[in-house]
Amino acid sequence: MGEEGYNKALTWLDSLNLKKSPPLVPSEMTNEELARLRFTWVSPEDEEAVMAELKKRGLAL
Known part of the structure; x- marks a missing residue:
């Protein structure tokens, strides 16, 4: 793909x-x-935050 295709x-x-x-x-x-x-x-980053919250709620190991 040329520059024109890239720009398109x-x-x-x-x-x-x-x-x-x-x-x-x-x-x-x-x-x-x-x-x-x-x-x-x-x-x-969001995965780490979600896992931390699940662990806090006792819903994940």
Whole structure:
């Protein structure tokens, strides 16, 4: 892909108006919301926060 194709791809991605999801706050989530995260990709940082919260609630080892 040449530079023109690359620029077209970037323009197309910008046109999608993708939004970054809000940061996860595991301590403010219900058990059900935390459980649903196992089917969702989260960043390594968010994963650490979620696991810490699950352990605090006695829902993970």
